[in-house]
Amino acid sequence: MSVMESILDYNKQFVKNKDYEQYVTTKFPEKKIVILTCMDTRLLEMLPKAMNLENGDAKIIKNAGAVVSHPFGSIMRSIMVALYELKAKEVAVIGHYGCGMIGLKSESVIDKALQTGMDQSTLDALKYSGIDVEKWLQGFDDVEDNVQHSVDMIRNHPFLPPNTPVHGLVISPETGELTVVDRAD
Numbered sequence: 001m002s003v004m005e006s007i008l009d010y011n012k013q014f015v016k017n018k019d020y021e022q023y024v025t026t027k028f029p030e031k032k033i034v035i036l037t038c039m040d041t042r043l044l045e046m047l048p049k050a051m052n053l054e055n056g057d058a059k060i061i062k063n064a065g066a067v068v069s070h071p072f073g074s075i076m077r078s079i080m081v082a083l084y085e086l087k088a089k090e091v092a093v094i095g096h097y098g099c100g101m102i103g104l105k106s107e108s109v110i111d112k113a114l115q116t117g118m119d120q121s122t123l124d125a126l127k128y129s130g131i132d133v134e135k136w137l138q139g140f141d142d143v144e145d146n147v148q149h150s151v152d153m154i155r156n157h158p159f160l161p162p163n164t165p166v167h168g169l170v171i172s173p174e175t176g177e178l179t180v181v182d183r184a185d
Contacts, residue, residue: 030057036061036079038096046173069136093167106134165185166182
């Protein structure tokens with residue numbers, strides 16, 4: 001049985017048994033916060049528990065490394081929608097120690113893509129078109145510096161509502177301890 005088959009089988013029972021009822025909430029975050037964090041599997045339950053967040057308390061956006069890489073990309077759009085349309089009032093960027101993006105070299109990802117069937121001509125066409133695939137896939141060296149970079153991108157965004165607190169933290173995926181990198185006053 002594939003992973004998706006087992007998920008769909010489970011889902012049928014979940015709906016049939018009305019297990020969803022305990023999770024019903026609104027689309028508006030109860031604690032009025034939007035969080036950008038990493039997609040690391042260790043944070044799935046650890047981060048909300050370490051922050052005393054329940055279902056419905058926060059908007060949580062995840063990507064590799066909790067990185068805001070473009071001021072008008074999908075991460076920033078999601079943050080702005082949460083602030084303007086979904087009643088969030090503050091933002092927290094939360095990276096984590098031991099992140100897989102620390103020290104990630106784009107060459108490793110590109111080599112694996114080529115080994116699994118991507119054609120070199122695709123890379124050449126992207127490069128010719130002005131797309132810097134190496135930069136796009138590159139990780140970072142320091143998680144706290146990365147969090148600060150994302151905080152700065154959000155704070156300096158022209159769409160950010162005035163006086164919106166933007167915080168930067170790093171969580172330990174082993175203990176849940178939060179380290180403050182930058183706390184808005």
